[in-house]
Amino acid sequence: MTKQITYWSETPLLIAVGTGHSHRFVEKLMKRIVDIGAKEKLFVNSSNGSNALHYAAKVGNTTAARLLVEQNPDMTRVMNSFGNTPLKLAAYHGNKETLKYLLTVTPDLRPGEEGRSSYTGVDGGDLVTLAITAGFYDVALDIIDLYPEIVLEYDRNDQTALQVLALKPDPFPSGNILGFWGRVIYSSPTIKNIHDLKVNDNLTRLLVKRICKTVIGKADHDIIWKILGSAITTAVQYEAYELIEECIVTYPSIIWYDVGGFYLFHAAIKHRQERVYNLVYQMSGHKVFMATHIDENIANVFRNSYFRIPRN
Known part of the structure; x- marks a missing residue:
């Protein structure tokens, strides 16, 4: 039940979790492993350092993720060989439900506790930019509400949340391609895709405002200059007009960037x-x-x- 049986050193549990739908089998297998006193074997790694919770996050298997976290909540902060936590894998692979669940069970470091936080440094930068890249603007807002200073962090590509937003002009009215009649009915959505565009527009506007407010709240010119400046540099190229407007309203001197x-x-x-x-x-x-x-x-x-x- 716990032997690594594939070329990639995967156990039967890893394989079952990775199918994304063998929920009954996974539950029974986990119970059997725990009953024989081998609970620690639930989290045997594959050859790339991924355990069953990583697999659950990657395929969006929220059911398996819940079962695994119940057995060992500390596994939510474990990284695989590539430096990815289950949180980041869920965001990277666009698994919104799993990501939202993992956010509720992945705590930040407590004062004096050693280790790497999922919400600061490059890990924090990765998390919020991956959520934005996936189009999960509501989740990104939730993350920022819980950890406001995450907007000051840079991800592994040396980009901030605001800069990544500038790379995605489509959610803004100036960046979408509705066409003439789409724009006419934009203010009163009666078609699902028009409705979705309007929701995304509202979320992205709120997201930009929230980020700018947090950045300005640092009252540090160098930080403000660098974060807003890099964002508008990108926004000019990608036609994210609304983002540029908010940056200028927030910090007028940025026109000299x-x-x-x-x-x-x-x-x-x-x-x-x-x-x-x-x-x-x-x-x-x-x-x-x-x-x-x-x-x-x-x-x-x-x-x-x-x-x-x-x-x-």
Whole structure:
């Protein structure tokens, strides 16, 4: 029952959990293993260091995850050979139900407790950015509500939650591709996909506001500058207008951030982002200075742009 029987050193329990649907068999097998006094064998690793809870998270087997956590709650924080906890695997593979359950049973480190927290450092950064990448904006909000400073963390790709949001413009109204009639009925959804788009829009807007509020709350210019700046640099390229708007409203000085050698005002022109350009133009008291104090490279961008620069 507990022998590693495959090339990847998997036990029968690992295989059964990995099917994602053999719930009755898994329950009986676990009971039999516990009854013979081999409870510790429930969490035998495969060759890549993954135990049965990792398998449950990877395939979205919430039923098996509950049974396993009941036997050993501490296994929720165990990492496999790739540094992935069950939490991160559930998020990475888009298993929302399992992810939400694991969040309720994966505690943070207690004061003075040694080990790695699932909600700080790279692990915390990975968790929140993976949730956003999977489109689980409501779960990301729940995570941020519980652990606000997770938005300051960088994931394994050196990206923050706000920057990853900037990579996903589709949930925002300016980034979706509804077409003319879709936009007409957007304000009163009667079709499921239109409804889903509106829900995602509301969630992403709330998510951006929550992140910006937390970042500003640090009252540290360097942190604010780096997190908001890297996000708007990405947002300009991916046309996430609403995110840029919130960043500017939250911290107006961010218009002076260097976006690939240009200020935001100029970068908007370079990337043909007329709405961003107009936003900065209208909100900035320095528009004359910014529009006139430019070098030759920026001037060439202006000359080749597809829209006119407003005159005072």
